Amino acid sequence: MPPPGEHLLSIGEFSRLSRITIRMLRHYDEHGVLHPTRVDAFSGYRHYSPGLLRAAGRIRDLRDVGLRVDELAACAPVLDDAAALRPVLERQRARLLTDAATVADRVREVDRLITELEVPLMPVEITHRTIPARTVASVRDTIPGYQDEGLLWERLMAGLAATGGRVAPSPLTVAVFHDDAFVESGPDVEVRLDVVGPVTEAGDVRVLDVPEQQVAVGTLHGGFDGIGSVMVAIAQWVGERGYRFDGPMFNIYVVGPPDEPDPARWVTDVCAPVAASADRAADRAAEGAAGSAAAATTTGDGLVGAR
Secondary structure (H helix, E strand, O other): OOOOOOOOEEHHHHHHHHOOOHHHHHHHHHOOOOOOOEEOOOOOOEEEOOOHHHHHHHHHHHHHOOOOHHHHHHHHHHOOOHHHHHHHHHHHHHHHHHHHHHHHHHHHHHHHHHHHHHOOOOOOOEEEEEEOOEEEEEEEEEOOOHHHOHHHHHHHHHHHHHHOOEEOOOOOEEEEEOOOOOOOOOOEEEEEEEEEOOOOOEOOEEEEEEOOEEEEEEEEEOOHHHHHHHHHHHHHHHHHOOEEEOOOOEEEEEEOOOOOOOHHHOEEEEEEEEEEOHHHHHHHHHHHHHHHHHHHOEOOOOOEOOO
């Protein structure tokens, strides 16, 4: 209750003085952010004590730096308590810094897209390679996001000495993506490094004998924002040549962050394990049979007979 004789402000007057709209004042009342001093039982009109203007000003300031309504309601009892408000503001500051970094990333992505509109994209060459069998040291785990792959590399390099192994000459540095599909968070990623010598598992470092693999490879020059064009080229190559995907995709880092801080200079071989589709295998068998029959039929001068 207001002190006897105190003049109360109508909601319109309080709105003008507090610079908070009538709609928001009603919303704040309903959600426990700022209650009026008195509500007329008959008309439902809200009235406010002038003393609430200070609280309204603090609420407006907190709203303007991005606090949600539920956060404003939590702050309502401590609007004059600096010690209680400080951690709230520090958390909000950290949130805004994260948001600012996200916005900066999006601006850079917009700039990249504008550049792509103005400069024709270079075609991506896909090659078919055989990656020989090898022994690798490996760390596999789910990580917060694809961009956090470095956490796995730190664990691998920190634990490698305990395995007794040595990094192989000209090693492949590989990241394998084990999820069946793209995920927004928590990807299942494995990092591998070729090793030689007597080597045993230690801690979370595993030792694997990786068999020979047939892969379709597209080379990405620069940062990973351009990986989409490589994926398109791989998919087209696999379909046009009668192959099928045969296992999780992986990256081979030819030039990466440990070697070169400038993403524009990175070189990554994007690899998709492949196997011949049933139709392609049948075609190859037929070609082989036809070739054998043709070789067995020769003319008098020793030339392969044409059929």
